[in-house]
Amino acid sequence: MSLSPLTPAEHLYLTELLPITIIPRVHLPSLPLISGPLPPLRPPHRAHVPLWLALLLKRQKKANIVPPAWLNVDNLERLIKWEQEHPERFTEELPWEWVELGEVLVEGAEDDLVGYAGGGGGVGGGGVEGDIRVLLRTLREVRWSKVREGLRELDSTYLKMNGLGHLEISELRPFAKAVVDNLRHITSSKEEARLREERDEEEEGRRAGRRGRVRGEEDDDDEF
């Protein structure tokens, strides 16, 4: 009857269509993909390819992925701090698919994240990778706790979701929708009574207005 939100698998699929920067290690001629021809890969020049291809090349050790600018330890720590300091808002800095992107990149290209985040030649980077995983998790928890607080404010009118990621909205939507729907049902009798009252008042007001006008005209007559 109603559109259900996307499943996590569908989210993943959509995310894998996004372009990402890679540093290829092998030469590859231009590929004719459905989404358009892929530029030829010439190491060591960076190239933009769809995420699914980047992950494929990465798995075959034919490329390194350049993580997006927001996905590093410093930035994540900063964002977590920001999120904690602003209990009423969500940051607008994260991309729409940040949950999925983070998950996929940590899963498929963790060593690239290590080198990028550590910045020190990847020495002793094992802990840093763990950190990114933990930081992403923390960020998600911090944001979700704010969503929970938002549910407390939920009434039968609206719920503000500015700055939330796609997956986060999909998680929240069916629940929020059901709650708002049911709340509307529960308060429907009250709402109806209010509407009826308003209508009555309006009717009363119109009647009073008409009386007032009639009296006004009489006054005019008197003056003449």
Next chain:
Amino acid sequence: MSGGYYDIDAILTDAQKIPCTFNISVPGLGYLESPTLRDLSTGTTVLLPLWMASQIILARIRNTTLLEFDVPQALSPRVINALKADPRSVDLRALATHFYGLGIKTLELLSDEEQMCDVLANSFKIRAREVSDHAHNPRGALGEGADFLRGLDEMERQSE
């Protein structure tokens, strides 16, 4: 409750009973009160399903309705006060499987129950948050909170 002719929850909601007091005596319906009685006399209170009660109330004889409604047991002031005190501690399922459905229908039939409406809406909201916590952080079917989850009404169960 999305409606629809075969919506099983709507049917079960309408099958819940509400106490009704008859304003007239009805010949031949005495068995509703006790198997030996022949006629149902004026002022008798019997439990009628919502779908029947809401139809009978429409009929009038000499400008009086045939029935008067009472607040069902599940929505008695005792329950409403308990909900006002702490919505999470009330076992709604034990009171009525379709508690909110019953509440909505009752509110439609009875006027001047604005307070009950507010209490129900507020309880639903607070309990919904609790339900969402359990959905995102399950602590096992027998872990803590199992009592709360067992006490959910059908509408709350289907929310998540």
